[in-house]
Amino acid sequence: MSAATIDRSARRRLGVGAAVVLVLVVAAASVLIGVVRSVGASDPSGEPVVAATGSAELPPVYVHVFGAVQHPGLYRLEEGARVVDVIAAAGGLTPDADETAVNLARRVTDGEQLHLPVAGEAPPASGGGATDGGVASDGRVNLNTADVAALDTLPRVGPAIAQRIIDWREANGAFTSVDDLLAVPGIGEKMLASIRDLVTV
Incomplete structure (x- = not known):
């Protein structure tokens, strides 16, 4: 096998590896954005959404x-x-x-x-x-x-x-x-x- 063929094969493997890494990075970023959006969600009035388990504390x-x-x-x-x-x-x-x-x-x-x-x-x-x-x-x-x-x-x-x-x-x-x-x-x-x-x- 010639040196040129080996070099092309190495570049191809490197390209595939880089593509896999890029896909993983994009997926992780999507998950992170989704989490941030859910935490900072607000209702139409602009007020933060309170979890269903939360309740307002009444004055004593x-x-x-x-x-x-x-x-x-x-x-x-x-x-x-x-x-x-x-x-x-x-x-x-x-x-x-x-x-x-x-x-x-x-x-x-x-x-x-x-x-x-x-x-x-x-x-x-x-x-x-x-x-x-x-x-x-x-x-x-x-x-x-x-x-x-x-x-x-x-x-x-x-x-x-x-x-x-x-x-x-x-x-x-x-x-x-x-x-x-x-x-x-x-x-x-x-x-x-x-x-x-x-x-x-």
């Missing part, structure tokens, strides 16, 4: 519980927690607790002070703060802690309107002023005027 609520619980104190709970969750976090009720004095199913609000009385105990005066039923020591109904029964005591407010008030605060957060009641369906200026002095936040 802080509740000060005292009275007939095993471990009184300040507790940090998830948004949407109920009185029963606060009691569980505090180690449960004491044997002398009056469980019927509180609504275990009521949702708690951020910054709430929750008193669990012992059997036969009268709710403590708290300088204008709310007791468990949502009625302050001055007799006004606290819009942020009152249950349906307490709200139903207000003039012109029946059970349906009372439930709407609770639904509104659960959907929108605590009332920041009495005037926020105008955002509740069914409450207008006249009703607000009739209850303004009877409620607080």
Whole structure:
């Protein structure tokens, strides 16, 4: 075999090898581009796509519980927690607790002070703060802690309107002023005027 033939054969093998390497490089680049596109994908609004397993973290609520619980104190709970969750976090009720004095199913609000009385105990005066039923020591109904029964005591407010008030605060957060009641369906200026002095936040 002549030197020219050997040289052409070597160049042919080198060319085939280079082509194989080029194909592999292109394939790797395609895979890499696909991965980058999937990580940086966005919806039509331009916001990054969140994985299906991800979820938005809800803000916590802080509740000060005292009275007939095993471990009184300040507790940090998830948004949407109920009185029963606060009691569980505090180690449960004491044997002398009056469980019927509180609504275990009521949702708690951020910054709430929750008193669990012992059997036969009268709710403590708290300088204008709310007791468990949502009625302050001055007799006004606290819009942020009152249950349906307490709200139903207000003039012109029946059970349906009372439930709407609770639904509104659960959907929108605590009332920041009495005037926020105008955002509740069914409450207008006249009703607000009739209850303004009877409620607080």
